[in-house]
Amino acid sequence: MKEKSNLGRRTGLGITAEGDMLAALGIRYGTEEANEFSTEVHKQLAVTAYRSSVQMAKERGAFPIYNAENEKNNPFIRRIKDADPSLYEEMCTYGRRNIALLTIAPTGSVSLCTQTTSGIEPVFMIAYTRRRKVNPNDKSTKVAFVDQNGDAFEEYQVLHPKFKVWAKTKGYDPEELKYLSAKELEKLIEQSPYHKATAHDVDWVMKVKLQGAVQQWVDHSISVTVNIPENVSESIVSKIYQTAWESKCKGMTIYREGSRDGVLVKQGNTTNSNQNEKFGETNAPKRPKTIEAEVIRFKNKEEDWVAVVGIMDGRPYEIFTGKANSFSALPSWVKKGWVTRVKASSKEPARYDFSFTDQDGYNVIIQGLSRMFLKEYWNYAKLISGILRHGMPLPNVVNLIDKLRLDDDNIMTWKNGVARALKRYIKEGTKIKQACPECKQETLIYKDGCVTCMNCGHSKCG
Template sequence: MSEGLALKTQDKLKKYAQEDVLKAAIDYFKGDTLAGEVWMKKYALKDAMGNLYEKTPDEMHHRLAREFARIEAKYPNPVSEQEIYDVIKDFKYIVPQGSPMAGIGNDFQYVSISNCFVIGNDRDEDSYGGILKLDQELVQLMKRRAGVGVDLSFVRPSGSPVQNSALTATGVVPFMERFSNSTREVAQGGRRGALMESIAIDHPDSEAFIDAKTTAGKVTGANVSVKISDDFMKSALTGGDYTLTYPVKSAQPTFTKTVDAKKIWGKVVHNAWASAEPGVLFWDTLIKESIPDCYADLGFETVSTNPCGEIPLCPNDSCRLLAINLYSYVNNPFTDEATFDYELFDKHVVLAQRLMDDLIDLELEKVDKIINKIKNDPESDHVKNTELNLWMQIREKCQQGRRTGLGITAEGDMLAAMGICYGTDEANDFSDKLHMRLKHNAFLSSSIMAEERGAFPIWDAKREENNPFMLRIKEENPALYERLVEKGRRNIALLTIAPTGSVSILTQTTSGIEPAFMVSYMRRRKINPDDTDARVDFVDEVGDSWQEYPVFHHKFETYLIAKGYDLEEVRKMDQDQIASIIAKSPYHKATSNDVDWVKKVEMQGRVQKHIDHSISVTVNLPNDITEEMVGKVYQTAWESGCKGVTVYRDGSRSGVLVSTSEKEEKDDNKTINFDDHHAPERPEKLEAEVVRFQNNLEEWIAFVGMLDGRPYEIFTGRRDGFNGIPNDVKKGFIKKVKSDDSSRYDFQYEDRGGYNVTVEGLSRSFDKEYWNYAKMISGVLRHGMPLLHVVDLVGSLNLSDDTLNTWKNGVTRVVKKFVPDGTKSNNECPECNQKSVQFQEGCLTCTNCGHSKCG
C-alpha cells in the first residue's frame, strides 16, 4: 500500500483515545486489567504513530474474519465471514497468535505476519561477507516484527587457519555476540527482537558456545541451544573420548578435536542448572522425524529453530501460528458430568488448518508489499540488494512449502476441567489420544485442500514413504494415509505447540501444553481501619493499613462456582483454608512448581509423536534441585523421544553469572577479602552506548561507557546542548583526554558520511552537582557492584533538591536497561505482592501476575 493510500484508509477509520480503549478492553475482559492492557498494547489496530483504531477485541475479530473470508473466496467451497467470526470471537475456539492478530488487515505498517524465521547462507559460507550478510538479514527481519533463528555450526572454529591477516579464526563466540547485539538494537513496537542461536555439539567450538553466556553481560540478546546428536549422548552417558569435527559430520574434516564427552555434557547440565541455558535440541530425533527434510536436497534441510524452539526451519523459511483453545471443548467443566466435545473439536481442527493455509496467502500479500516498498526505496541497489534478495527467497520458500503452525493452548485447564490431574498417567493417556486426533484431522484438512487448491508444489509421496511420522499415521489411520498418498497435502508441515504466553492472558487459560502456573496468590488493597468490618493484615512504613485478599487463576474460579462455593466467601478465607480447598481440586500438585517433572517430560515425549514440528516446553524445578537431577530431566527427555527441552530452576536467574571455568565452590565460612575488588584500569577509549529517554517530562540523554559488555561509567542529564547528535547515533566512544592539571571526557561517533565527530567535555556539559554524584556511581560500577545493587543504591539516595532527584531517577532508568533479563528484584509486585519480580528489557515484570513497570 502506498503512503497516500494508507493515509486515506487511516482517515476513514475512527481514532480512539488510549484511555477509552483501555477501559473498553478491560470491560470486555470482565475487569481483567492485565488482559485489557496486553490486548491494547500488542494487538489493537494501530498506525506507526501509535494511534488506535479498535476499541475492543470484538472489532479485531471482525477485522480478522473479514480478511480470512476474502482469501477463502478465492477457492472452492469457501467458508463465510460469519462462520469464521463465530469460531474466533471471544478467543473461545480458534486464536491466531501474535503477529497474525496484530498484522492481518493492518495497512498502516510494512510488517510480516509470520511469527518466526530461520536464516542461513546458500552454502556454508564461512567468511566475513557471509556472516555480515546474516547479521543484516536478522536485523531486516526483526524490524518487521519477526523472531529469528540462526545456526552457527558453519563458522570456522577458533584457531583454525584462515587466509587473511589474522592467520587463525576467532571462532564462534564473537559472532554470537555480534548477532546478540544486533538483536538488542532493533525495536519492535516497544519490545526487542527475539533470537535463537544454535550450534551442533560436534563442532569444535561447542564448549565455548555452551559457556558463552556465563560471562556477565555477554550474549544477552539471544536464547542459545545446543544440537545434541545421539552418538554424543551415548558417549556422554557411558564416558570416553569423543571427536569433534569441522565441517561438522564431514567425512574429510579440515579440523578435529578430541574431548571428554561426559565433561562437556556436565557443562551443559551445570549451566542449565545455574541459568536455564543452554537449551538442548535432540537433533537426530528432530531430523529423523522431520517431513520437510525429505526435501532437503530441494532446499528444505532443517538447520535451526525459532527463538522458543517449537518450529525447526530451513534457511529463509517462515511460519505462522494459530492455537485451538482446548478448554472450550469441555462440556460441564469441573463437574461429574464433564465430557469432551470430540465432534465439535474435529470440525474446528479441520477449519483451523484451513485458516492456517489462508494465512499463507495473507503473508504472501504482506511479503509482496514489503518487496515493492524495498524496490521503491530511495537507497541505491547495492545497499538494498541483501534485504530485497532475502524477501524474494522467503517468498519462494513460503510458496513452495506452504508451512503452517497449528497448535493448542489451555492443555492444563482442559485436563483440570475434565477432572484429570496434570502430570499423571491418566493425564498423559488423555493428551496422547487427543493430540493424535488433532493430527489426523489436521492432515485430513490439508489433504482436502490439496484436492481443492492443489498440493504444495514440491510434494512427492515417494520421498516421504519411509518417514517415521508418516508411518505412524499409516499404522494409526490406514484410510487417511492412503488418501494422503493419493491426493497429497496442501502443506509440507502442519503442527506445533508454542508457548502462547500473551494469548493465554487473552483466553484467560493456562498457556500451551503447560500446567497452571499458580492457582492462588495474594494482593493488597488500602483500607480505612476505622471502617466497619475492616480487617487490617498489613501496616506499611508510613502507617497506611492494607487488607490482603486472594486472587485466583481464572479457571479455578470456575471450579469453585461449579462446586457450589461462594467466591466472595472464599476470598475472605485465610491461606490455610484456601489451601485445603485447592487440595480437593484437580489443580492440586498440578502447578508449574509442584507437578511431577518425570511425568511431564513423558507427556511431552508422547505428544511429540503427533507434532511434526516441535513443542516449546519448560520443565520448572525447585531451587534446591541438584545438577544430577537436571541431567536426568535431559536424559529422560531424550529417551522419551522429545525433540528439545529447557529447564528452569527456581531462582536460577536471580543474579549476574560469573564464569564457571576453574572456579572454586563457594564456602560459607570463608572470610571475604574486600581487597579482591580491584577496578579494571580504564582504557583511553571506551565503547559507549547512547540512551535517550523522557525524565520528568524532559528530554534526557545518557552516555554509558562499556567495558567487557558492562557499564563502567555514566554521564547523563538534559539533552540540551546535545541536540546536534543525530537520533540514529546509538554507539560511539568516550575518550579520556588528559592535560597537566585536569582531564576531560569527550564523546566520539561516526556520522552518516563516515567522518568522526567529537563532542568535547561530557564531564563539563552537565550540571556540576550531577558530575559529583556521577563519579560516585561510576566508582561502584568500576569496582564490580552487581547492577541490581547499583539500582538499589541510586534509588535509595536521599536528595532534598528536586533537580538532583530528577537526575537520580534518570540514572536509575539507564542502569536498569543493562540489568540482564531474568535478574530477580528483591521488591514485591505492587499488584500481587509476591516476590516474583524480575527485569525484562529494562522493565520490572512480575512472572506471577504479569504486572510490568518501566523506568
C-alpha cells in the same frame, strides 16, 4: 521467501489450555493417566488435521513439492498410516495441501486472553503476582518493581480463572476467594484437581515424558518450559535433559527460579528474601600485600581532591583521600595503579604505598599515602574502608556516608565527594530502598551514575 513458502504451505494448528482440560476431567496433570489421555487427544488432532489437508488437496491441489515416495519412511507419516490406513492411501493418491500442519506454539499472551493454562503446560500457580512492563514516565502507572536492566514493572495479584470456575461449582463465590487467608486458600487448593499439578510441584520428569509423547503427533515443535525451584540438584536437572533426549523431544527449556527477575512471581517472593537472615559478625577477607587501585579526582568546594580506591574482586576494598596539591607527585593523567601495604617491623605501624607505570613504562612508587593527607580525613577514610572490607553493600555504604552530619563544612563537602567516587562502582539498575522525594514511590535506581526514579523521572546526580 514467498515462493519458498508457497512450495510447502506450512500451517501451525495447535492447542492451549491442556492443563485446564485435564483438571476439568478430574485428571491430575503429570500422571500416567494424564499422559495417556493427552497423547490420544493429540493423535486424534493430528489425524483429523491431515484428513482435512488431504480433502483440501482433492479440491485445490497438493503443495507443489509433494512426493509420496520421498516421505514413505518418515516416522511421523508412518504413524499417520498406522492410525488410519485409508487416510494414508488417499494421501498417496491426492497428496495433501500442506507439508506440515501442527505446532504447540508459545501461548503465554494468548492464554491470558483465554484465561486458561498455556499450551500443554500445567497451571503456573493457583495464586501468584504478575508483572507487566510499563513506561515509568506515564503518570497513570504505579511502578512496583525495577529489574536489573532498569526496566519498570507494575504488579497485580492473580487467581487462576479456571480454579475460580471449579470453586464456583463447589458453592464458593469467586469474588470472595481473594479474601481467603493463605492457609484457607491452600486448603481449598488441596481439594481441587490442581493439587500437586502446578508448574512448581508437578513431577518434572513425567512432564517431559508428556512432551515426548505429544511430540510423536506434532510435526513441528512444541514450546515447553520446565519450571524448577532454585535449590534443585544438578542430578535432577541432568535427569530432566536426559529424559527429554530419550523421549525424542525436539527442544526443551528449563527455567530455574531466581535465575532472573521473572514476570510471574510466587506470592511471598516479592519482599526482601533476606528478611529471615540472622544477625551476625563478618570477617573481612585477608588483604593481599598489593591490590589494584583506581584514581578518582573530585572537587571539595573550590579545591581539587584525589581519592585512591583499592579494588578487590571487582569492588572497592579501601579508600584513601586528600587534597591534590598534597599528592603532587601523582601526574594528572594517572587513572590506575596499585596500593601496597608495607610493614617494616612489628613495632612500626604499616604504611601504604601507591605505585603506577609511567608513560615510559617504568614503575613509580609514591611512599606513605597517610603522610600526604590530613589526619582527620585520613581517619574518616579508614572508617569507611573498614565498612567496605566487611562487605556492606555499596548502596548502603553510600547511603551511610550521605547521612553523616558533620559540623565542618569542608568535611561535609569532602564526604559528598567520597560518596560520588563510590557511586560509580554501583551496578547500573541497582534498586535503592528509599522513596522518591517527588512522587514518594520506592522506585529509585542507580542509572548513569545518578539516582533516578523510574516512576516520575526525578534524577539527582552527585
